[in-house]
Each structure stands twice: as C-alpha cells, then as structure tokens.
Amino acid sequence: MADLSTDLGFLRLRNPVLTASGTFGYGTEFLPFLDLAAVGGIVVKGLYFGPREGNPPPRLVETASGLINAIGLQGVGVERFAADVLPELRRRDTAVIVNVCGSGDEEYYRVIEFLDGHEGIAAYELNISCPNVKRNGACPAMDPRATREIVAGAKRRSRRPVIAKLSPNVTDIASIARAAEDGGADGISLINTLLAMAVDLDTRKPKLGNVLGGLSGPAIKPVALRMTYQAARAVKIPVIGMGGICTGRDALEFMLVGARAVQVGTANFVDPASAARIVREIGDYCDARGLARAADIVGTLKTGL
C-alpha cells in the first residue's frame, strides 16, 4: 500500500483529501455515509461570529456539469459551534479546519480569537473569497493589498496555522497568492467558486434569491487546475487545490500541478462517500503504478518550459 500521508509543514495529514467548506456541513451530516477518519481532514462550513440567516431561496441552480449556489453562509455562529459541534468532532479521529468568515476584517479576528480558546481545531481557513454575501460579489481576495492585510491581521492574532482561501475571480492569481504569502499565510487554498448567474427567461427574474452566486463542480475543474498551477508556481507555502474534483484521478491531477493536498466540494452532494472513495482511488492508482508515496507526484508536471 502506497504511503498517502501528506505534510503541509504546519500540519501532517493521513492523506491529501480534505472536504471543502460549505459542502460537508459541520461534518456530522456525513456520519451515516463515511468514516471521518478515512479522510485527511474536514473543513467545516464557513463560520461568522454570530448566527447567520443566509440568503433567501432559491439558493441553488444546477447548470451544465455545475452548480451555482448562493447559500449566503447560513450558520450557527462560533458559540453554538464550539458548544455543540466541536465536542462531537473531537471524538472523531480527523483534522478539523475551520473556515472563518467576516463582514469586515474585525469579525474574522473575533472568530479566531474566540475559537483560539477551544481545542480540537487544526487550522483556520480564512474565507476571504466568498462571492455570495455582497450582491456585487466583491471580496478581500480580489485585491492583493486587502489580502495581505487581512492575512497578516489574522496571523498576528491566531495561535494556529492560517490558510488563505483565494478567489478565482481575479486577473492575476499569482499576485494574490504572493500577497497571502507576504501576509504570513501558512498555506493557501483555491479555488472558491466562480462568480456566476442564472436567469429564468419566462419570469424574467434571476434564478437565485441573491441574483449572483458561485459556480462549482466539474464544469470549473479546468479553470481550477490552471489557477492551482499558477499559484503553486508563485509561492513557496503549500497549496491546497480544489474545484470539481470527483475522482482520485482528478485529485492526483491537482497534485501533479503543485497542490500538496486537495479539497472535495460539490462531489459530496452527488455521492456523500466521495471523499473516502477518492482516498481509496488515489491509493489504488499509486499501487497500480508502483508509486511508494502519493506526495511524490506533487508538482512533477513536465511542461517543457
């Protein structure tokens, strides 16, 4: 059996497969379908400081090989998370990464400061790239300076590693990745969803309550792979890739272009055991090819450049 363990520097994972924030609930929703100890770790649903209502429905539109969502980060807030969810997750043998949200920089910091007082969290993933909250889809990860500042602010306050989650809705992903690195991020993860829209021709209304939403799923994989490749070449900190990953081969492709770990998102909805299956498929691929360590594939793409 190939060695699937993955070293992010700030965190060692049993295998490179994490579940993506917002697509895996608080983890507990998936207990009927998979063993949380089978995946490398889970990134829980984005948390604001307080509970959030989220956007009015409809919140989802299916598109060709994709899904647009405008959930708007409905959630329970840090207090209930720490009281109800964390104890449950601590009993499972898995790395828990908390996806941190905020309406302004200060809220991100408050979430971190609060959670720093609780055990059972391996790292924070700063969600500076959610396109569903503001109606024009703007977010800090669209600007290098805003990215660097919020990451630096989070790092100053946090006793835990901080991963910056980047947006694909930018001209130059390399410069944003470098800004996150400059701000002191321990790693970056990408991509969040592509800003998108769907309309109902007959009613002449947007199909989403929020007008705009974020596109995910297999449709975006080619863009996600390109951005992961560009980001991985731009920084030295570890890169976590995602976007449309549905199979072990998909996951290994992201590793090939430079991702040290991956996240599985929309695929969890289609097949709730996806993440565990992908781990198995990575192992099977390595075994079939005689690869002793899955991590050896990271960044080995031959571009002839």
Add this chain to the structure above:
Amino acid sequence: MADLSTDLGFLRLRNPVLTASGTFGYGTEFLPFLDLAAVGGIVVKGLYFGPREGNPPPRLVETASGLINAIGLQGVGVERFAADVLPELRRRDTAVIVNVCGSGDEEYYRVIEFLDGHEGIAAYELNISCPNVKRNGACPAMDPRATREIVAGAKRRSRRPVIAKLSPNVTDIASIARAAEDGGADGISLINTLLAMAVDLDTRKPKLGNVLGGLSGPAIKPVALRMTYQAARAVKIPVIGMGGICTGRDALEFMLVGARAVQVGTANFVDPASAARIVREIGDYCDARGLARAADIVGTLKTGL
C-alpha cells in the same frame, strides 16, 4: 412572426445571432450546413496580418460540458483573406465582422488599415482577449489602460465600427468595459474563453501543446451570463454576449441581462446548423409569448435592485 431585427447603432442586423470568431472558420466551411443569410452575421476567425502557424497539437481537450482549445490562431493572414475569402463572403447576404488580432498594438492597426481598403466588412472585432498566444495567457483586455489605448488607436485608424472583445479572466469586468467605451469602442463583445488547463496524469504532461488554453461551451455559460450582465450595466454602448449559447432560450437569456446581440461559438462544432436553429427558436419563443419584437426583451431582467 416576431420582428427579430437588431439595431446595434453602428450596424443593423436581420436578427441578433452572430457566429463567434474561431468557431465558424471563414464562414465558407458551413455552407453545406446552413444558409449564411439565415444568421444575423458572422464573425470570422481571428486574423493576424500575416499567415500564422498556430500552436502544436494537441489543440483541443474536451472537459465536463466544455472544450479547452489552444489553436493559437492559425490562419491565412489578411492578404489571402481579402483575395480568397472576402469575395466569396460578399456574394452571401450576411454581415461580415472581422476578428482582428495582433502581437502588439501596431499589428492590430496594420490589419485594420489593410482591410479598410477592401469592401464587404461590416465591422471589426478587436480580439484583445485571446489567452492562447502567450504562454501565461496575458492579453490587453486584462488591463483597463491597455484596453482603452488599443481601442482608441484602432478607432483613430478605422473607417469602420470597432467592437472590443473582452476577456473573462479579470477581477472587474465593469471597469474593462468602461475602458473600452472610453477608448471609443462602438460596442463590446464578451466573453472570450476562460483561461484553463488539462493534464494527463499518466504521462504527467499537459494535454495541450500550448500548456494553457481557453475554456468554452455550456460549462462557462453561468460565468458568461454574469459578466454580460455586469458589463451591460456598466456601459451605454451595445453589448454582444456569448459563452455556451446552444439554444434560442440561452440566447434570449443573454438578451434578458442586457445583450443586444449574441454570438454562438462551440455549439457550431456540435451542430453546424446551430446558429440558424437558434434564430428559429428565438422566433418561436417570441411568437409563443406574443412578443412582437425580440429586441424588447433586452435588459428587462427584474432584479428587484
């Protein structure tokens, strides 16, 4: 029968359906499949001044509901185009728009100056957004200033209307759209392809000879619709929308968010009669709904904003 005619200000079209550059050859390839007089007009394959070799194969990769291409604008150059293709197109009753390419600003201008000496062209579409030529995917349409300057330069030289074709690979499409308008563009068209990548896990090589390519097709429609919406709200000049349009309903959705005309791209490959079918489907929809003029739907989306 509903009135499908479309007024772009600088150009009146029999209907709002154009064929997208690079997906309709020089038009003549489609004569066995459709009557060029059935579509609003055709945008021919991108032209550099001289003949171009294009990229090494493989040049295409199919993805989930999408297609990545890295053709690299192989083409015959303006002289052979004017000598061999234009006379053939002049005999067909259709508006011909030439997609103008250049390695630097000067080449764009030379193409325009040369073609200005020939009849049978309705407008130029400045392809300032092709991601396939440079290996990092950069292009003028990624920067507002470069966009404004090249558009202004083209306008100064051209005796014909100039449409700026924009790239989706930007943080803020509205600012690029405004830059094109400031530069004097008569219209804008969008989106060109999303910068993308595919790799072969087994050989560990990129699947495209050019490493990076451009993603098109139904997969990108939700992003294209969003950008068309944002661009149409940002400028007063007419907007031509495209990206994944396969049916009359798709076309009408782009019109609903503000496009005065649309272009059909990848769909031409799947069904070479697509553009003519889409025209029919628009007519049928209008008739079924009792809409007297298709143009009345333009920009009528009710967002409640």
Add this chain to the structure above:
Amino acid sequence: MRREPAARIIGKRSWGDFHLLRLESPDLAAGASPGRFLMIRTSDGFDPLLRRPLSLHDAGDVWIELFFRVAGRGTALLAKKKEGETLDCLGPLGRGFRMDGFGAGRTAWLIGGGRGVAPLYYLARTLISRGAGVRVFYGGKTSAEIPLREKFESAGIPLDCATDDGSFGFAGFVTALLERALEGGRPDGLFACGPDAMMKRTGRMALGLGLPAQLSLEAVMGCGFGACWGCVHRIKKDDGGQWRKICEDGPVFGADEILWEEA
C-alpha cells in the same frame, strides 16, 4: 455505514408523462416510511450533475415504488430506464408524515395534486392498515393527469377526483373540492402534497378550521441529507421565522409551522 444501494428495476408502468417504477432493494425498503424520499442519479455523466428527489410511492419488504412525472431532463432520463437496469439511489431520507394517533376511529383526508400524489398512496395504505379511515382527494389538470385513480380504487381506497377542465370528477381545483367536502364533515387531520400554491391554500384552510394538517414541501435539493443548506423554507421560530432545511427537518411540516413568503 450507510451505502448507496444500486436498486434493480423490477417493474415499470407508464401513462404518458407519468411513470411508475418498482425497485428491488431490501436496503431501501428497510428505511421506508410514508413521506420519506430518495435521491436518485439520472445519468452516469456530469450533466445532469445532481441527484433528483423522489418520494416513496409505496414499499414492501424487499421493494419500493416511485411514481413521477417528467418535469425536465433528469426525470426524462429516468423515464427512459428499462426493467432490469439499476438505479443509484440514496435514502430513504427526510422526516415523513407523522401518523401517531391515527388508528382505529380516526379519519385522515389526503390531498394530492399531479405528481404530488406520489407519497399519498403509501400513506393511505399505511394509515388504513393502522385502522384509520382514509379519504383521498386527487387533482390534476385533465383526466390524463390523474393516472393513479384506478390504482387507488382497486386498492379500495376511497377517492374523490378533481380536474381543472372537468374531464373527470369535480371540475376545478382539488382544493375547491376539499373545501366543499369540509362543509359536509371534518376529518381528524389533513395530509397534503403538491405545488406550493396548493400547499399554501390547504394550510390556510386547515388553520382557519383549526384542523391539524401536515404538508409535504418541495425545493431544489443539492444533497438531500442536510449538508448543502440549499433547500430551505421559512419555518416559525419564537416570534419570527427561520430558514430550515426541507430535506432534513422535512419534507413534511405542520401547516402551523410554515411561513409563506409574500409573492
């Protein structure tokens, strides 16, 4: 660990756009109860991407039945499946109808429109087997849209039909038929499934009369098991409302819990 059972189609009937499939699956049958649903893959590829929710139309010891109407691409693909093929199903999911208290001497009226009748057959059978009195109100646009009427009748389930065009039974909405029936008598509870407008109207009627009513709601579902938060509906809470998940907290809610948005 719950697996996704690949269930084999062992029976199929079709009436125009409406189709009934019987699937062999002890796993699915084991978790069955009226009002619960399955999430079903309709294609091997990524288009359509998401599973589609379908209610349990009936269930036995080793089989379950689905009854659906072609509404778009997913259900059209499903309609093409033939006996002997397998379906990739997830479930049963959700909280179904609560039947406690509905035993001998109690009466339940079930109201369904179009495809919304799907879960009511199973519910009617189950209530009857518990000794409750059942009456089903079944509506559609035309007589072709109430294809299950013979199935109900041959099972001995009392049935009142309504068609918008009067081509069969009462001429008008099934809610109007119900309204008329309520003038003549009162059941101990209402159970309804159908489009939002029908649910809203049935709920209002029940609240007005002080009758307990359970309504099965629909929404586009991303996952079906509570993970995506895509399927919410406004449900009463304290003095206000709260978005709750239809797939997990429902799809069946009490009429008194549901808040309807202004149109």
Add this chain to the structure above:
Amino acid sequence: MRREPAARIIGKRSWGDFHLLRLESPDLAAGASPGRFLMIRTSDGFDPLLRRPLSLHDAGDVWIELFFRVAGRGTALLAKKKEGETLDCLGPLGRGFRMDGFGAGRTAWLIGGGRGVAPLYYLARTLISRGAGVRVFYGGKTSAEIPLREKFESAGIPLDCATDDGSFGFAGFVTALLERALEGGRPDGLFACGPDAMMKRTGRMALGLGLPAQLSLEAVMGCGFGACWGCVHRIKKDDGGQWRKICEDGPVFGADEILWEEA
C-alpha cells in the same frame, strides 16, 4: 443544404469491447466511400459535449456500418445503444482512400490494427469489386482483439492475422508480419489505419521500398468538418511543413506527405 440525418440502428453485434452497428440511412449511404467518417453524438446532454469520429466500416444503398472499440465515455455510451434507437450522425466527412488505378491486375495490401481495421473492410470490398487483388493484414494484442477475422474470411477476403501475444496467427506486431510478407512480394500499394506508431512505421517501410502508401490518421476532433482547426497534423509543404486539418484534408494522407514530430 446538408441535414443531420437521424439514423436508425437496424443491426448490432458485439465482441467484448468491440461493437458493430448497422444504421439505416439513405442520406449517409449516399456520400459513403472508404476512408470517410461520421461525427456522432453520444449523449443528449452536454457531457460528453463533442461528437465522436467513426469511420465507415461498410455501406450499401440505404445503410452504413460502424465498427468501434470502447475507448472512453463516448464510445461506452454508444455501445449501450440498442436496435431501434436512432443516432445523430453528421457526414460522411473527409477525404477517403484514393482508389484510382486500383483495378484489375493491381494488388493492394491493407494493414489495420485494433479499431483501425474499421475502414479496411469497406475498402477491401470496394477494391475487390473493382477487380483489384487484395490482402488484409490484421493485428491486435490478443485473439480477442481481432474479432472481425471471421467477417473478412466469410467475405472471401484474404487475411493474415497477427497478435502481440501469439494467441492467434503471427506472434508480434502486424507491421512485423507485413515486413515479412514484403520480403516475399510487393503489392502496388499499401493502405493502413491504426495508431500513430503503427502509421509511422508502415509509412517508413513504404517510403524505404518506394511503395505508394495511404495512411488514415487520427486526432481529437472538435468539429470534423474543417471549422475548428483542432485536428491538425504536420504535412509537407515546399521545403518545410504545415499544420493541415486531418478532418478535411484527410483523414487519409500519402505516406510521403506526412511529417512526424520527434517524440
């Protein structure tokens, strides 16, 4: 105006991964000639998005045949199609084999590997009907990969088989078998279809011996009719080479025209 004929499947045979479909279509049959191909939709949805190229395996007055091997998702979907269903086909497309000069007293050797044998049956039949002498060299990895040998034999077409594992006929590559045969005699021309490596080798052999050879090339095709410029191969021009479209200028090229990239 050429339409896309929806052709009905009127016959089907399968050997493991290999499948043969007979389609009824006067339109497709009308444009048929050996070496030309169809572009075929494999799904109603957008995934897979593009049509797939398949050669004409045979053609009559109102029918054509396809022979293919499952290579991925598109061909797997195609393999699931049943008699009575229709296929959305575009074509025939491309420039096929040039048979002028191949009449009575002339001999043609045809070389095919795996799925590459598909167009050679039609070509062999046509050359024979013109009076030419034909010999077919047919290779595969194992005996299971040369399923058409009986079909060739019962049509009375002289056949030499090769399998990599020696499970049937000559043990080794079909090009090695050809090489041996060429030691014993020379045809007037070679016609080949198969993977690039085989085409390259066959072409080299032919050029070395000064034998005219026509090779049918493959490439991923976006459109199949010359519009996308996706399917190019390097073809000789003046002193250098030029990317030419396989779908339009080919798929059949003279061995002397083709330039092979260094690997």
